[in-house]
Amino acid sequence: METRATCPYCGVGCGVIIQHDGQRVIDVRGDPAHPANFGRLCTKGATLHLTTRPETRLLHPELRVARDAPRARAGWSEALAHAATKFADVIRRDGPGAVGFYLSGQLLTEDYYVFNKLAKGFIGTHNLDTNSRLCMSSAVTAYKQTLGADAPPCAYEDFDHTDCLLIAGANPAYAHPVAFRRIEAAKAARPDMKIIVVDPRRTDTAACADLHLAILPGTDVWLFNALLHVMLWEGYVNRPWVRQHTEGFEALRDAVRDVTPSVAAGICGVAEADIVQAAHWWGQARAPLSLWCMGLNQSHHGTHNGTALIALSLAVGKIGQPGCGPFSLTGQPNAMGGREVGGLANLLPAHRELANPRHREEVAAFWGVREISATPGLTAVELFEAVRAGQVRALWIACTNPAHSMPQQALIREALGKCEFVAVQEAYANTETAAFADLLLPARTWAEKEGTVTNSERRISRVEAAVAGPGETRADWRIACDFAHALGAALGREAEARRLFPYEDTAAIFAEHAASTRGRDLDITGLSHARLVADGPQQWPFPAGATHGTPRLYADGVFATANGRARFVVPVTTLTAETTDARFPLRLTTGRLRDQWHGMSRTGKSARLYAHADEACIDLAAPDCERRGLRDGELVRVSSRRGSIVLRVRTSAEIRPGQAFVAMHWGRNVLSSSGINELTLNHVDPDSRQPELKHLAVQVEKVELPHQALLMRSAVEADTANGLALERAAALEPWLCRFDHATLSLAGRDHAVLVLRIAHATPLPDAWLAELDALMGLQGEHCLAYTDARRAVSKKALVEEGLLTGLRLTGETAAAGWLTELMTGRAPTDAVRRWLFAPLAQPPVERASRGRIVCNCKDVSENEIRAAVAAGADLAELQRTLQCGTSCGSCVPEIKRLIGNA
Ligand code: SF4
Secondary structure, three states, rough: EEEEEEEOOOOOOOOOEEEOOOOOOOEEOOOOOOOOOOOOOHHHHHHHHHHHOOOOOOOEEEEHHHOOOEEOOHHHHHHHHHHHEEEEEEHHOOOOHHHEEOOOOOHHHHHHHHHHHHHHHHOOOOOOEEEEHHHHHHHHHHHHHOOOOOOOOOHHHHOOOEEEEEEEOOOOOHOOOHHHHHHHHHHOOOOEEEEEEEOOOOOOHHHOOOOEEEEEEEEHHHHHHHHHHHHHHHOOOHHHHHHHEOOOHHHHOOOHHHOOHHHHHHHHHHHHHHHHHHHHHHOOOEEEEEEOHHHHHHHOOOOHHHHHHHHHHHOOOOOOOOOOEEEEOOOOOOHHHHHHHHOOOOOOOOOOEHHHHHHHOOOOOOOOOOOOOOOOOOHHHHHHHEEEEEEEOOOEEEEEHHHHHOOHHHHHHHHHHOOOEEEEEEOEEOOOHHHHHOOEEEEOOOOOOEEEEEEEEEEEEEOOOOOOOOOEEOHHHHHHHHHHHHHHHHOOOHHHHHHHHHOOOOHHHHHHHHHHOOOOOOOOOOOOHHHHHHHOOOEOOOOOOOOOOOOOOOOOOOOOOOOOEEEOOOOOOOOOOOOOOOOEEEEEEOOOOOOOOOOOOOHHHHHHHHHOOOEEEEEOOOOOOOOOOOOOEEEEEEEEEOEEEEEEEEEOOOOOOOEEEEEEOOOOOOEEOOOOOOOOOEEEEOOOOOOOOOOOEEEEEEOOOEEEEEEOOOOOOHHHHHHHHHHHHHHHHHHHHHHOOEEEEEEEEOOEEEEEEEEOOOOOOOOHHHHHHHHOOOOOOOEEEEHHHOOEEEEEEEEEEEEEEEEEEEEOOOHHHHHHHHHHOOOHHHHHHHHHHOOOOOOOOOOOOOOHHHHHHHEEEEEHHHHHHHHHOOOOHHHHHHHOOOOOOHHHHHHHHHHHHH
């Protein structure tokens, strides 16, 4: 059987076709009819079916009735009644402002709608914010300040028409790969098209650019102002259009008068000539298009990063036409849908503003409630600070993992630990946040849920459920409705709750949401679930009577502001929230890996997705490693003004000296610390309230942790190996924080291998090793053991049916490399059996090391590509002989880089 849905990862919003037997998901492929991807998927989307294993799913409600008691299984009625009593007690005692909701851009629009109505329409609190605050809120405020509405004016098809694409603060090659495939195709079809990439790192995206402006972190506004300066000087500004359709230009013109390319070059750390070149390309372009994402948004002046970039489109009057405009990429699959229904602390449904009395009245009338409170809600960082301060006492978290993703994790842990009542609505039992839950409610997830989502280009897709959720899981909107009814009973307002939340299905919720948009900028009164199924995904606005959606906005030069004019904003020219000094001399930026998503609660379930990057690392430039006497693979202590963590160091040619990079995915489930968010700071943009997750000042020092161990475990049969790896990983997660450094990962392809790496300052106690052996299943008649107590060396090897299926190396790990390849490669052990415990750095019989996997779809490694390139192969030859880069294409930029570096 086949069912249409969308990929639950990034904001490209690719359509997928799920193959299933009604009970289990069997496979997934791209939907050829979906306009976001036309059948393409990236490595993450193409492996979705491998992430649906049941081992770590939350299957039943779990309730903790006393603070220090363990959670125990509960029925839904008991669980919801308990939550309702807790919320009602707090609301009666401390008012509605003492409860809060923290939601997710991964919820479906219908889920969001119900939660928003529950908080703002029924309880009377605007303390409802989401992880979209960490992702897109600066783009939202930038659009609203300049164009008047939170509406990206572009479409993906603009990639096919632009002749100058300026990508700033985004790495779509990794984070939005299917969109990047379209950019690559456009460039291949029209080689004269210019691509300019603004990024401190030489990412795979930057490597494909005609011009890479590797600016210093935080200097984006200076660069954009300098581009405008050159455009003014060279006469590229479309003054008649600016006069007719905008306001505020003179103030910005005056502000950039002294921002010459020379001045900006000094501040941004790039060549003056490159700034001038970029301005010429942009100014002369027939269809200039800008693209941005987290690199601009996650800044303490993220709004002004966006307004300064948008100003470049307004200055040339190129917006609303094919190939033109400022286009923000959405990080999450449905951050747009969440904003449409008002799912942020400052919003009301259909892009209405909480601060606007008329909007509050409209929403109160629409929902049939007495009033909408005028008291502002708390945004993400403020919400958790209020929890920490004891002002918010009951918190409901759905479909997100703030104990991983919020900045300054020590404060978040303190807040969650103190909170009087924490309910967590989750698909997975083992997220970092689940550990803090007084109540865990099992939610359905991808392939089990149905509703709608909106992607980066305002395109609404219908998502259908392929299989039933396991155990007692319920859809998120259903849980929200059930809780609303229970809370109504607890507050003595049951009839009102049943009137406000009467929904039997998501179609009814969507219909109400659509009705709320009548006459608004995002009017979708012409859409319904049935129409989306019949006619396919549609871009809003789509008012009643429309026959098709709207690919581009503002083509008539009339904007969503009160007077119809777009606005130029004079941006602040501060740099980063935190400066470097002698103690913290390195500028660290954060970002994404190609094959992982957010906190890895889903992608972390597939061994294949660790093949490209299997461990948390900090990237440093070679001179910074040399200065510190560091070699690749050594452990370092990374410290900021808020704490320190231990990571493995990797020399990278992608970053400049004085900078560092850490991916944001790794957290306490796979690492002995909370990862980089232990060190980030919670300084927010004053307009968008988005924290500066992208930049911090750090020091990196070598750390000596001489007592190392490697434990690995697989099984002979694939299904046993995969299932046991996840079960064992869940059992080992609480252990990670005992060690000075530890990482947990999966390796292999179809047979998962669980890998635990440990480094500790003192010898690992025998009792710990015995417990770890038991958790890893390193016992029994097939388990060989070797101990040299004098040298504190002990080793174990499990050999089943001629295969190495378990291993522990303690005190002597020289052979870790080839033994890992032996195990993940499932090679027979006969020839090497007597060497299993030898301290050999190289395999005793010749065996080519594969190294890191570059092409995940075709399982082609870096070493295999390097060898072929050394023999003279170009991209076409590599694709013909090794097949690498011939499926999803996510690895093509990296293959090109390997060819270029050869
Ligand atoms: Fe999913 Fe990849 Fe498409 Fe993003 S680009 S929606 S992660 S398949």
